[in-house]
Amino acid sequence: MHWTTPAPAPAGPLTASPSLATAYHQDLDDIAPTRYGRWGHDGAEALEGALGALDGGLSVVFNSGMAAISAVLMSLLKPGQVFVVGGDTYYETQQIADQLRERGVHIRVLTDVATQLADAVEGARLVLLESPTNPLMGIHDLRECARLVHDAGALLAVDNSVSSPLGQRPLDLGADLVITSDAKIVGGHNDIILGHVTIRDPELDSTLRNWRHLHGTIPSAFDSWLTQRSIGSLEMRVERQSANAAALTHLLADREEVTHLRWPGWQEDPGYAVASRQMLRGGGLLAFQLPGRAHLHRFLRASRLIIPATSYGGLQTMANDIATWPHIKVPPGYVRISCGCETTTDLTDDVLHALDAAL
Ligand SMILES: Cc1ncc(COP(=O)(O)O)c(C=O)c1O
Incomplete structure (x- = not known):
């Protein structure tokens, strides 16, 4: 891959190495402005080339997924304008929406995207949706949403963190902006905080770059390099994570104590018809209900491979006790599992053993 090798x-x-310089020699005979690390650097630019190729647009990298989301919302929305946001988007995204409300932006929160978007988008400037959603794995028809949003003259942003560009390419489905937390699947090793936005409109590109420049939210050279290096194994990781999620889903579907199982690659998932049209892979995340918190904790304690931890998309399989999260209303015992890259039979053997032990 040309972006991981010089x-x-x-x-x-x-192999590429990070250049840590933040100041650059200036040509005294040239009136062009010199470079400076907060404005841009080789590592960020190389990473943007790679991410832009994966998403199919122009990428702007930020020092976290939240910095990317903030840049989109804060740079595009002015007091008096309308922002429509899925009520099932990442809860910290909704906290930014609360801050925008205090600054005079009108916020419309959708409790049911499919039935409410057509009316809510009237007069809006920007709509932000997530699909699949974190952590409940809900699916929205992004092509249909883009049609409604564009008919109303608004822009559609999609948070693609749960899929990564190898799981779904929202720009190809009609979105105007795709936002990704690369701390998850793209970084993939639980050792990088970084995010990016990809757009096709050069004007949006320069708006976001200007925001990043002024607010100082460019990622470091080292994190840019680590992320770029991780992209070299992205496809293999996503393939294995998806295969592991498929195997666990089929195993869990046969268990009586498991209900409300969600994985977008599973034919019986309520979102499957839409997901199979718009996603390239089912991905590594699945969610399901066990009968109560004590049962869930027995299951997690009995497992040798599943690590209780926040975040997802890494090499190791991790689980989240979602009922303990603020702002998310699910019964105790609901769990999101992020499948890692373990050998599939090791993972299925472990999960079967832990399910039996938890009974
Ligand atoms: C869907 C989604 N969007 C955005 C974020 C924020 O990304 P970051 O933690 O890189 O700031 C997260 C983090 O969990 C997320 O899951």
């Missing part, structure tokens, strides 16, 4: 040169390095 151009070949005799005895030159095979």
Whole structure:
């Protein structure tokens, strides 16, 4: 892949290395402004090339997913304008919406995207949706949403963190902006905080770059390099995570104590018809209900491979006791599992053993 390996040169390095410089030599005979690390650097630009190719647009990288979301919302919305947001988007995204409300932006929160979007988008400037949603794995028809949003003259932003560009390409489905937390699947090793926005409109590109420049939210050279390096194994990781999620879903579907099972690649998932049209892979995340918190905790304690931890998309399988999260109303015992890259039979053997032990 050209973005993870430098151009070949005799005895030159095979792998890219981070350049940590934040100041650059200036050509005194050239009136062009010199470079500075907060405005841009080689690592960020190389990463943007790779992410832009994956998403199919122009990428702007930020030092977290939240910095990317804030840049979109804060730079595009002015007092008096209307912002429509899915009530099932990441809860910190909704906290930014609360801050925008205090600054005079009109916020419309959708409790049911499919039935409310057509009316809510009237007069709006921007709509932000997530699909699949974190943590409940809900699915929205992004092509249909883009049609409604554009008919109303608004812009559609999609938070694609749960899929990554290899699971879904929202710009191809009609979205104007795609936002991704790369701390999850793209980074994939639970050691990077970074995010990006991809757009096709050069004007949006320069708005976001200007925001990042002024607010100082560019990722470091080291994190940019680590992320770029991780992209080299992205497809293999996503393939294995999806295969592991498929295997666990089929195993869990046969268990009496498991209900409300959600995985977008499963034919019996309520979102499957839409997901199979718009997603490239089912992905590594699934969610389901066990009979209560004590049962869930027995299951997690009995497992040797599932690590109770926040975040998702990494090499290790991790689980989240979602009922303990603020702002999310699910019964105790509801769990989101992020499948890692373990050997599939190791994971299924472990989960079967832990389910039996928890009974
Ligand atoms: C769907 C979604 N969007 C955005 C974020 C925020 O990303 P970050 O933690 O990189 O700021 C998260 C983090 O969990 C997320 O799951």
